[in-house]
Amino acid sequence: MSLAYAVTDSRIMITRCLRRSRRDPEAFFTALMLPIILMLLFVYVFGGELKDSGSYVDYVVPGLIVLCAGFGAGTTAVALAADMAGGIVDRFRSMPIRASSILLGQVAASLTRNLLATALVIGVGLGIGWRPTTSVWHWLGAAAMIVLFILALSWLAAAVGLLAGGPEAANSFTFVLMFLPYVSTAFVPTHTMPAVLRGFAENQPFTPIIETMRGLWMGHTSTGASLGHEAWIAVAYGLGILAVSWAGATWLFRRRSAA
Amino acid sequence: MYAVYRLSMPYTVVAEGIRKSFGGRAVLDGVDLTLERGSVLGLLGPNGAGKTTLVRILATLVRPDGGRATIAGHDLAADPVGVRGVISLTGQYAAVDDVLTGRENLEMMAGLLHLPRRARRARVAELLVEFGLTDAQDRRVGTYSGGMRRRLDLAASMIRCPELLFLDEPTTGLDPRSREQLWHTVRRLAEQAVTILLTTQYLEEADQLADTVAMLTGGRIVARGTPDELKSSLGAEIVRLRFPDVRAFRTALAAGGATRAGAAAGALIAEDADEQALTIDIATDGSATRLRELLTAVAATGAASPRVSTHRPSLDDVFLSLTAAAPSTPEPRRVPEPAP
Numbered sequence: 001m002s003l004a005y006a007v008t009d010s011r012i013m014i015t016r017c018l019r020r021s022r023r024d025p026e027a028f029f030t031a032l033m034l035p036i037i038l039m040l041l042f043v044y045v046f047g048g049e050l051k052d053s054g055s056y057v058d059y060v061v062p063g064l065i066v067l068c069a070g071f072g073a074g075t076t077a078v079a080l081a082a083d084m085a086g087g088i089v090d091r092f093r094s095m096p097i098r099a100s101s102i103l104l105g106q107v108a109a110s111l112t113r114n115l116l117a118t119a120l121v122i123g124v125g126l127g128i129g130w131r132p133t134t135s136v137w138h139w140l141g142a143a144a145m146i147v148l149f150i151l152a153l154s155w156l157a158a159a160v161g162l163l164a165g166g167p168e169a170a171n172s173f174t175f176v177l178m179f180l181p182y183v184s185t186a187f188v189p190t191h192t193m194p195a196v197l198r199g200f201a202e203n204q205p206f207t208p209i210i211e212t213m214r215g216l217w218m219g220h221t222s223t224g225a226s227l228g229h230e231a232w233i234a235v236a237y238g239l240g241i242l243a244v245s246w247a248g249a250t251w252l253f254r255r256r257s258a259a
Numbered sequence: 260m261y262a263v264y265r266l267s268m269p270y271t272v273v274a275e276g277i278r279k280s281f282g283g284r285a286v287l288d289g290v291d292l293t294l295e296r297g298s299v300l301g302l303l304g305p306n307g308a309g310k311t312t313l314v315r316i317l318a319t320l321v322r323p324d325g326g327r328a329t330i331a332g333h334d335l336a337a338d339p340v341g342v343r344g345v346i347s348l349t350g351q352y353a354a355v356d357d358v359l360t361g362r363e364n365l366e367m368m369a370g371l372l373h374l375p376r377r378a379r380r381a382r383v384a385e386l387l388v389e390f391g392l393t394d395a396q397d398r399r400v401g402t403y404s405g406g407m408r409r410r411l412d413l414a415a416s417m418i419r420c421p422e423l424l425f426l427d428e429p430t431t432g433l434d435p436r437s438r439e440q441l442w443h444t445v446r447r448l449a450e451q452a453v454t455i456l457l458t459t460q461y462l463e464e465a466d467q468l469a470d471t472v473a474m475l476t477g478g479r480i481v482a483r484g485t486p487d488e489l490k491s492s493l494g495a496e497i498v499r500l501r502f503p504d505v506r507a508f509r510t511a512l513a514a515g516g517a518t519r520a521g522a523a524a525g526a527l528i529a530e531d532a533d534e535q536a537l538t539i540d541i542a543t544d545g546s547a548t549r550l551r552e553l554l555t556a557v558a559a560t561g562a563a564s565p566r567v568s569t570h571r572p573s574l575d576d577v578f579l580s581l582t583a584a585a586p587s588t589p590e591p592r593r594v595p596e597p598a599p
Contacts (some may be wrong), residue, residue: 005373008370008371008373009371012367012370012371015367016356016359016367019358019359019363020356020358020359023358023399024358086354087350087351087354088354088355088356090315090320090348090350090354091348091350091354091355091368091415092371093319093320094318094319094320094343094346094347094348095343095368095371095372096340096343096344096372097371
C-alpha cells in the first residue's frame with residue numbers, strides 16, 4: 001500500500017468527518033456561538049468585577065481559547081464513540097485501507113474545528129478591544145502553542161472516545177474539560193483562590209499552557225513565573241499528553257476493533 | 260498466488276477448524292466450511308450460534324483463536340490485506356453514514372477503493388440506477404427507509420465486484436415488501452456469479468436464495484447440503500399429530516421418549532413437539548406401511564386419539580430437529596454431496 005493511497009484514505013476520512021460536523025446544526029451552532037457568548041459574558045458581565053490590572057479582555061483570551069478547545073475535544077470524543085458504536089468502522093476495516101486513517105480523519109477534523117473556534121475567539125477579542133502588545137515572533141510562538149495544545153487534546157479526545165462505551169459516556173469528557181479551566185489561571189489569578197484549590201490550579205496542565213500564551217501576547221504571566229519557565233512546562237505537558245494519548249488511542253483502536 | 264487460485268481453485272472459501280471463544284465460552288468450536296466459486300451459501304443458525312462471529316473472522320475483523328482459512332487464495336492470517344482486497348461486507352446493521360447522502364456514501368467508498376475520479380462518478384451513477392436509489396441520491400441516508408438503507412449498503416459492497424460478498428442477516432428487521440425487493444437484488448447478483456456467504460435466521464430466506472445451506476449450531480456446522488437434500492434427509496413426509504388435550508399429548512410424548520431410548524424399529528420419534536399447540540411432528544418416508552406402524556404405535560400409548568395431517572418437510576423442520584439434537588450429539592449429520 002503506497003503512501004499516496006494512505007494520503008487519499010486520510011483525506012477522504014477528514015472530508016467525511018468535517019461534513020458530518022458541518023451538518024450537525026446544533027453542534028455547529030454551539031461551536032460557533034460558544035466563543036462569542038463566553039467572550040461577551042466574561043468581559044462585560046464578570047469582567048467589571050474581576051478587573052484588577054488593565055482590561056479584563058487582555059487577561060481572559062487565552063483562557064477562553066482553552067475552554068473552547070475543551071468543548072471541541074468533547075465533540076471529537078463523542079463523534080468517535082458514535083462511529084465505533086455504529087457499523088461503519090467495521091465496513092472501513094473490511095476494506096483495503098489504512099486502519100489508522102479512520103483515527104487520523106477524526107483527529108484532523110478535530111484540529112480543523114478547534115483552530116476555527118480559536119480564530120473566532122481571537123477575532124471577537126480583537127473586536128472588543130483586546131490589544132496584545134507583541135511581535136510577529138511572539139504571535140507565531142502562541143500559534144505553535146495553540147496547535148500543539150489542540151493536537152494533544154484531540155488525540156486525548158480520540159482515546160477517550162475509544163475508551164467510552166458509547167457517545168453518552170464520551171460526552172462526560174466534555175464536562176470535565178469545560179470544568180478544568182475554571183480551576184486554573186484561565187479566568188482569575190490563583191492568588192485569589194483558597195490554598196487547596198491554588199495548589200491544584202498552579203500545577204495542572206492548563207495553567208502553564210494558558211500562561212505561555214498570556215506571556216507571549218501580553219509580555220508577562222499572571223503567576224509571576226518567567227515566560228521561559230511556563231513555556232518549558234507547557235511544551236512538556238503538550239508533548240507528554242500528545243505522546244501518551246496517541247499511543248493509547250492507537251492501542252485502544254486496534255484492541256477494540258479486533259475483539 | 261491469485262492467478263493460481265483463479266485457474267485451479269474451485270473454492271472461494273476454505274476454512275478449517277475455526278475456533279473462537281469469548282470469555283471462556285466457545286462460540287465457534289472447530290468450524291469447517293468450503294464455498295464454491297459462484298455459489299450462494301446460506302449459513303443458518305439460531306441466535307447466538309456464532310454466525311456473525313464466523314463472518315467477522317472471515318472478513319478479517321476478528322482474529323480466530325485457532326484454525327485457518329483462505330479467501331480467494333489469500334491466507335486469512337498471513338495476508339489480511341489481500342483478503343480485504345477481494346471481499347465486501349454488508350453487515351447486520353447497515354454500515355453507511357447517516358449524515359451523508361446516498362451518493363456521497365458511494366463516492367466515499369469508491370474513493371477508499373482508489374477508483375480514479377472519473378471512473379468513480381460513472382460507477383456511482385451506475386449503482387444508483389441499479390439499486391433503485393436515483394431519486395433518493397441527494398437525500399441524507401438518515402431519511403431513508405430500512406429497505407433503502409440495505410440497498411445502499413449492498414450497492415456500496417458492489418462498487419468493485421468482490422470475489423466474495425458477505426451478507427450478514429441482510430433482511431433482519433425489514434418489512435415483507437422490502438425483503439422481497441432485497442431478495443430480488445441478491446438473486447440478480449447471484450446470477451452474475453458473485454460468490455455469496457449469506458447468514459440468516461429466516462429459513463425461507465435460505466430456501467429462496469441459497470444453493471447450499473449449512474447449519475451452524477453449538478459452534479459447529481451440523482449439516483450441509485442443498486435445501487432439497489436437507490429436507491429429504493428428514494424423510495418424505497412429516498406426520499403431524501394434534502392431540503385433543505395436554506394429558507394425551509404428554510402420554511404420547513413420554514411413550515415416544517421411552518421407545519426412542521429403546522431404539523426400537525418403527526418407534527415414535529418426535530422431531531418436534533409443541534406443548535402449546537399440542538402437536539408432535541414425526542418424520543416418515545411417506546409409505547403407507549410406515550404410517551400404519553406409526554398410528555399403531557400411537558394407539559398403543561393409550562393417549563386419546565389425535566388428528567393426523569401430513570406435510571412435506573420444510574427447512575424449518577430440519578432446523579428444529581438439528582437444533583434440538585445438537586447439544587448432545589456433536590457428530591455432524593452427513594448429507595451426501597451432489598454428484599458433479
